[in-house]
Amino acid sequence: MNNKPIRILVLAILLAAIAVAIIYRDAFDAAALEQWVQDAGSAGPIVFMLIYALATVFFLPGSVLTLAGGAIFGPVLGTFYNLTGATIGATIAFIIARYIASEWVEQKTGGRLKQLKEGVEGEGWRFVAFVRLVPLFPFNLLNYALGLTRIKLSHYIIASYICMLPGAIAYTYLGYAGREAVAGGEGMIQKGLLALALLAVVAFLPRLIGRLRQKPMVSITELKTRLDNDQDILLLDVRSAEDYTGEQGHIAASTNIPLENLSKRLAEISDYEEKPVIIVCRTDKRSSKAAQLLAQEGFADVHVAKGGMTDWNQLGYPVD
Secondary structure, X not given: OOXXXXXXXXXXXXXXXXXXXXXXXXXXXXXXXXXXXXXXXXXXXXHHHHHHHHHHHOOOOHHHHHHHHHHHHOHHHHHHHHHHHHHHHHHHHHHHHHHOOHHHHHHHHOOHHHHHHHHHHHHOHHXXXXXXXXXXXXXXXXXXXXXXXXXXXXXXHHHHHHXXXXXXXXXXXXXXXXXXXXXXXXXXXXXXXXXXXXXXXXXXXXXXHHHHHOOOOEOHHHHHHHHHOOOOOEEEEOOOXXXXXXXXXXXOOXXXXXXXXXXXXXXXXXXXXXXXXXXXXXXXXXXXXXXXXHHHOOOOOEEEEOOHHXXXXXXXXXXX
16 A cells, blocks of 8 residues: 555645744743643643643744743653653654655755764664753754654653753753742742752753763874774864964874864864764863864764874874
């Protein structure tokens, strides 16, 4: 049986629903959501999670829902309902992409889809955990994009639920603290400070994850051996253009992108997002900053050449 017409019909309905949701997204506010939940009575939590799931599928802003969940249900139940609704919606989007709308998703994600596929193939659920903790992609689009990878559905759901938890806790509590402040509840200052502390922790997570993803340093002798063996690596020199051609010289096989320009020129080295990258500088300090930046941007195999060009010259290796 040819199911292509069914797929086309479902995709058309999905696109129409997304378009309507985007057009009327300004009418989607916390006050309206709270009224719907109250009108539902004891079924309010189920209604809320269903709305959250549909909002995730139709690209509506999740921040409004998460804050509202904290305001309506409190920090504990609010976190549970927010996280469950978001995970259900993310799972629906994943299934739609995998079985129905793969071509549309591939067009929307463009070249970043290759990074996702290679990341999942190389790290499996750990890569899903990484992109949940570090916002490399818009959340709603990421759900669809991951549906085109080979990750198992069960691994996707578990990794998503666990690794979205820190953000869910922080933003749910922020919604709760805001509601308490408006109502004039006790301990407003303490609750506000706790909300800010939780947000600070979530904001620090990408830096922490970036450090954890950094690989061990590579000695200069090991670097020379790998270059002599013609291994497929990117040797990235992050010194300034003046230093690159200055007194210390540079390694013939290196690519020069100064640290100050690195974040703006990532597209030039995107082919090495899942391949070994070795960073060299005068010593280690700037190299370590560059390695951390690349790790935060999703580069999976980043190393620092220990000692940099200083050790390279001391060992008498050739320079240009």
